[in-house]
Amino acid sequence: VLLLRPRDALPTAAEPARALAPPPGLDAWRDRVRRDPRHFLSLCAHLDCTPDIWALHDWGGWLTPFTRSGGRRFNTAFFLCCLREPPPVYPDLTEVVSCQWSSPSETTESFISKKMWLAPPQFYEIRRLGNFASLSDLHKFCLDGALEEMERWLPITFLTADAMLQLLPGDELYLEDSDFVENVMSTDKKTGEIMKEGKTFHRMVLHSRHVYSVHVTVQSKHKHVYPKTYVVSQSHL
Template structure:
């Protein structure tokens, strides 16, 4: 896969810097039986997209999935007490998320000890808590189970759909304000209300590490795990925080991509690619089934590498592409890979797994001919008739 650019001047060399770990959530909901929006690709579901503030230091004004930085509070040992409301055997809770991946390419994010020092909480759990907390903070949607001290419910080990707490809207806003100021308040929220984050309904989807060649205005780096979760019906209450997020939209993947190609919204490369993956699914129940079935197959981290054809087309190569380097050091800025062929010639030399920038960030096109690893699906592009 590669990203292609024609405007090399937009990219300023930066010294490679360390990155922050983050968790994001692709949240979809089936809420209409047929595609009703002009240009829609026929999906019977929508995906939640948030518009960043113009003051954001990373991709301002862009539409993104909910998510954000991981906090130490997300791996606190106190979470064991919360999960004990659903199961007495919390020590073996991590076994529900043991991934069957034996190729030594498991994403470094999941190596225990980096995020959960002295907590004993597996990263597979703490990262899911992070995604749920950030989603609540940014949208007001709380993905959790409501329980009480006198009931131990069966573990929802293989959920197709996530559970959402429906509660007083004024109370939602009170807690959102607290959590925004201190991530520990999300733990307090769950303890006081006997809510258990529905970590079982979040399934691994992808992992992206921000490349070193980003423009100065987007020079921050994040190692982000993307989870996928499905809702049976729309939440009764959602609201942007009007701080980091200034707009909240539910649209079908194809409609979102069409808005992007018509330059009505801004998307970053991971969003373009992951929305392209969703184009494989017209029915929400099929998407939910697929997501659940591959939940323990595993994933590797993708780090884009810049390349250029002889006719000036710039690309950002990803694993699986014919020209992707055999070894890439994520801590060092790599130079531009000079491919001694025109872009037209390159296209004839498969395999490909890339996004092409025909002019700038406002016009990326997915080109994918590989069979993704871990039983995942290819990213697709919109039909030319829709553009």
């Protein structure tokens, strides 16, 4: 997706952005940019456009929690962009093999029905987007300056007898202790027992690969929105 605007066009953040149609010779340009990212500037000059950075909004950041020694970990930033219409998408069949436009509720259902898989941060962010009834509401939220400070989290892994919890800042069990950068918490108790013992929650419960629950009773410190509590039905457990 090329998120560009004509070079002489002024930023109009008050309106949703619009993606440009791909240039002729897209595959060749993509190969050149992949070999040397500086060629992206050449592409912009060729199209007489500039990257529409004004259409992007900081949304959140996640550091992969420790789960096991040697596991791959990432520092991931999420950006949000509201578009007037679905843009043309041409997967490169390497990093992106397909594309689908879905609402938060549709994406959640596809995940639970095993039509797609979402990593825990993706599932959390999808549930977060479910707070907004329309694209215009979401866009207005971004423009109102609510995203004045992006939150970046390092979840703590907490293993119970029957599930894995990922604790987030604000949860009563979350410990800002460097020991948990390379270790996990654990207990012999079942998840149900742990949940009954607490009141202040900001956590995900990973029951299985396609069954997650989200429990939130805290408020954001930075005027952002957290997802509403989402608990899967017993039939999926």
